[in-house]
Amino acid sequence: MDAERETEKEELLKSEDVFRNNALTIIFEMVELSNESAAPVELVDEVLHSIFFLGKINQPPFSPEMIFVNDEEMLEELKLSYPRPFDLYSSQLPKRSPFSCVLDMIVILKEEENENVIMEALQELNRQLFRGREAKPLISSTVCVSQKDKNSVRYYGVSMSTSGSIPGQIVVAASCYSYWDSCVADAVMTYYPNTIKKNYFDGTIRLPETIRCQAFRLSDRTEILPCVKCGNLFGLRSSGVNKWAYGNCAEVESVSNLVKNEREIKERVRPTSETLTDENRKRVKRSVMNRLKGLLRDVGFTWDNKVYPNIDLR
Template identity: 55%
Template structure:
């Protein structure tokens, strides 16, 4: 890691970072100054996207019955990701409108209370997806995808936005189950939310398949929790940028036995297929029974050991980014 990169990642307080930037600028060459200025400018996109997403979700909540929990959840998720962003943003910086901020504190107090002590179970765009599915109804696949594509056109591309949606269903006439890719920015944030989802949100078989690869250890031989989704189950991913169909990556092939000729591996747990298949297995008992891990290493002892390893890695990442206030709980949004 270069000294300049360390300067970008070590200092977690925005004011501290800016102070160091200005104090060091006299000694920097013009190209380095421009690079850091561009970095700071780009980081503002997090704050801009966060405000737009929150504002839109509030509007949608007003016209979507029984959706308050999604606003509550997305507030916590965004506040947490803002805290651990390379240039961190507080809730007050994300929501500069004092009247709006005061109203949110009154109606949704728990995200403000727990974003420094509890981890989100999933990334923010999953809440956006759920809101639109509630509005359009699960059977209206094209409307759901178009609404998501329309929404992201107003957002910057690199922060809090998923790039892919996946649709899974037992058969052509059955209920559709949706998932989106991780809407996190940076390796640490992605790894934290993937680990949290494994431990608290995803179906146990899907989480096990991800955990098989989550802790990278060349000496890890004790378990293989990968699964094989039945061949007659539909699992299709689409780009949220242009709507084009996307083949499963090699990671999804390895974890779920999805047929693919793609060689590229995305980070395990990042893809939209993960959330979509998790929702499928939670709701389709027959498919879940057919997808049970086949390895002899799939035992209660090994499952416990795998979860302990994921938890250890999660704690190590949090420690490395100086987030030392986690109380061990995963955030549960406010009920209706």
């Protein structure tokens, strides 16, 4: 029995080291990038909140002080420069996962047309992140690029950098309400939180075949075909692999950014199902909200009904 307890203790320490290492790596990278003249510092603010929130609901919980246990000077500097994440991570939800903030920072600084440069920057950071035997906290494994045509603006997305089912479901729900384009959110909520399509609401869309929606594994930049879930959501040709929960793939964020910014594409893909009534949309959003509140109760999170920074969902 003592040997079993010792093994459990060692595994717990390993998981804590992985979370702390990855949190510090991402935070240091974002702080360094924020020193460039064109860098939007609000993305540092947002990534801090997202990491601190995921630390709070982690098992075991991880406070900011635990993350910076060996660097109190950095902790105090961040508290002075970015006080809101420290004040609000224990009451407000993030609208997206941390690596999404990193992606935005890199795309802004490297410029969207420089796809290879952006990919290399993401890969380099990905290589620095520690992958435990099981848990991979705060890591995005894939990136997706969408374009209206081969000569148009590129829109990027990364997979959810959450570890475990409950954190992923919480951030997916928050993204449906506050981050993704409504067209993409409707598609995800058609299934969320289960794998069975709702019989009273169909918000799935079908992207034209002329649209580029191409995903890559970040570890080696190997192209990967969309999974079954993304095929169901967006009408993409699927690999037949049915691995991730709805809303977790890089295609979701990438397509959301595409339709947010390309009005013509959004009009072309807008679903026409007879189930898309105002009443049914309210019903599906209530269903998602009820699930979200139940998950937050399960992890002991006292929510003020806001998504950071101060998007009120009441």
